[in-house]
Amino acid sequence: MRHPTLLTHSLLLLSLALPQTHAKTYTKSKDAVLLSKIRTLTLSASKSTSHRRTAAIPQLTCVGGNARGRYDVDVMRCTNSGSEYDAEDIQWTCKASLPPEFKLGGTEVVCEGYDSPEDPFVLKGSCGVEYRLVLTEVGEEKFGTGGWRGFEGGKVGGLLGLLWSGLFWGVFIGMC
Numbered sequence: 001m002r003h004p005t006l007l008t009h010s011l012l013l014l015s016l017a018l019p020q021t022h023a024k025t026y027t028k029s030k031d032a033v034l035l036s037k038i039r040t041l042t043l044s045a046s047k048s049t050s051h052r053r054t055a056a057i058p059q060l061t062c063v064g065g066n067a068r069g070r071y072d073v074d075v076m077r078c079t080n081s082g083s084e085y086d087a088e089d090i091q092w093t094c095k096a097s098l099p100p101e102f103k104l105g106g107t108e109v110v111c112e113g114y115d116s117p118e119d120p121f122v123l124k125g126s127c128g129v130e131y132r133l134v135l136t137e138v139g140e141e142k143f144g145t146g147g148w149r150g151f152e153g154g155k156v157g158g159l160l161g162l163l164w165s166g167l168f169w170g171v172f173i174g175m176c
Contacts, residue, residue: 032114032121036087041078041109041127050125054112057128065105065132067139073098076129078109088120094129101139105132 031052043059050056060076062068078094094107112126113119135143 028114028121031124033124035090035111035120035122036080036083038090038122038127039080041092041129043076043078043127043129045072045074049112049128050123051112052114052123052126057110059128061128061130062133063130065134066145067102067133067135067143070135070139070143071099071102071133073104073131073133076107076131078107078129094131101136101142103134103136105134107131 031050045058045060047059048056049059060073062073073096076094076096078092081091081093083089084091090109092107092109094104094109096104098104108130110128110130111122114121114123135145
């Protein structure tokens with residue numbers, strides 16, 4: 001039977017004296033939520049998103065549409081409608097209570113990825129919605145079409161539009 005050597009004893013004592021390092025199992029914070037597990041979001045114009053890696057943003061932001069600036073959506077509710085290409089490509093259906101002159105155009109839910117922009121986990125409370133506000137037929141009758149001229153519509157906008165159109169076609173035909 002062989003006796004342990006001094007080197008073996010030293011190594012054994014050294015290994016017992018050193019702090020134990022275990023394989024660290026990585027768990028997300030309680031503030032990290034898997035995006036695909038979020039069923040509904042209720043967002044308010046008077047609140048900002050929570051933030052960790054980026055600056056806070058308003059929960060509701062109008063980014064376009066021919067009714068932009070004519071009405072502010074106060075509250076919007078978005079529902080997870082499932083995924084498209086993969087489990088984290090979530091499709092959202094958003095609704096808001098609006099006057100008859102307005103309707104929602106496109107909506108896009110944006111959330112802060114917990115560790116990176118590609119992280120399937122998002123920071124709890126970090127989601128917001130960018131939306132487009134569009135005039136309905138009732139809204140177009142009331143406000144005009146809100147088209148490219150930037151006029152409110154009506155007689156002055158219609159007359160100026162007619163003059164502009166006539167000038168354009170006059171120059172165009174004159175060049176031919």
